[in-house]
Amino acid sequence: AQSVTQPDIHITVSEGASLELRCNYSYGATPYLFWYVQSPGQGLQLLLKYFSGDTLVQGIKGFEAEFKRSQSSFNLRKPSVHWSDAAEYFCAVGGSRDDKIIFGKGTRLHILP
Amino acid sequence: GAGVSQTPSNKVTEKGKYVELRCDPISGHTALYWYRQSLGQGPEFLIYFQGTGAADDSGLPNDRFFAVRPEGSVSTLKIQRTERGDSAVYLCASSSDYPTDTQYFGPGTRLTVL
Numbered sequence: 001a002q003s004v005t006q007p008d009i010h011i012t013v014s015e016g017a018s019l020e021l022r023c024n025y026s027y028g029a030t031p032y033l034f035w036y037v038q039s040p041g042q043g044l045q046l047l048l049k050y051f052s053g054d055t056l057v058q059g060i061k062g063f064e065a066e067f068k069r070s071q072s073s074f075n076l077r078k079p080s081v082h083w084s085d086a087a088e089y090f091c092a093v094g095g096s097r098d099d100k101i102i103f104g105k106g107t108r109l110h111i112l113p
Numbered sequence: 114g115a116g117v118s119q120t121p122s123n124k125v126t127e128k129g130k131y132v133e134l135r136c137d138p139i140s141g142h143t144a145l146y147w148y149r150q151s152l153g154q155g156p157e158f159l160i161y162f163q164g165t166g167a168a169d170d171s172g173l174p175n176d177r178f179f180a181v182r183p184e185g186s187v188s189t190l191k192i193q194r195t196e197r198g199d200s201a202v203y204l205c206a207s208s209s210d211y212p213t214d215t216q217y218f219g220p221g222t223r224l225t226v227l
Contacts, residue, residue, distance in 0.1 A: 004155075043116075044218040
């Protein structure tokens with residue numbers, strides 16, 4: 001069965017520091033992978049997605065993620081965080097047309113001034 | 114353009130009552146999804162429509178939950194005999210194609226069952 005694990009429930013970084021949010025997935029075939037962000041009172045917004053091709057994916061707001069098949073990982077990175085990046089981040093996995101998209105439990109990012 | 118809208122934004126009901134939650138997708142989007150997000154959890158898939166038909170309803174927790182999309186646009190999620198455990202934020206999303214297109218999420222309906 002497909003599943004997503006986000007091992008960090010909370011992460012705190014200083015403004016301007018680099019960020020890496022971890023995501024591990026379990027899926028029986030080539031996965032489709034997503035990162036979403038949810039700010040307080042806001043809907044979920046797609047940051048980036050991977051379907052095929054280049055394993056380093058660029059997204060909005062300066063985020064990127066790297067698909068590593070050997071590690072079943074799709075970690076999200078940003079070189080320098082801003083206070084406005086404080087939010088909850090969800091990794092998700094899907095597959096063929098008939099598959100659901102399964103979300104992880106999320107990582108809440110806190111930014112120190 | 115207008116995004117996905119959901120009404121009501123908040124719904125408080127009593128245990129045992131019936132509720133309807135409405136989703137207006139982005140115009141022209143053929144795919145529509147319902148998710149449920151409990152406190153401290155990620156969104157949990159409930160049902161997926163392609164056009165008017167439910168292509169996958171395997172996420173509906175039991176037969177108290179039902180969803181329709183009669184004209185291939187607006188969808189209604191219906192919950193009968195509500196229970197306190199149904200309290201959650203119900204999210205709707207739409208996309209022009211599954212799964213390669215981006216799913217655009219609405220702001221959600223917060224359902225509280227007293």
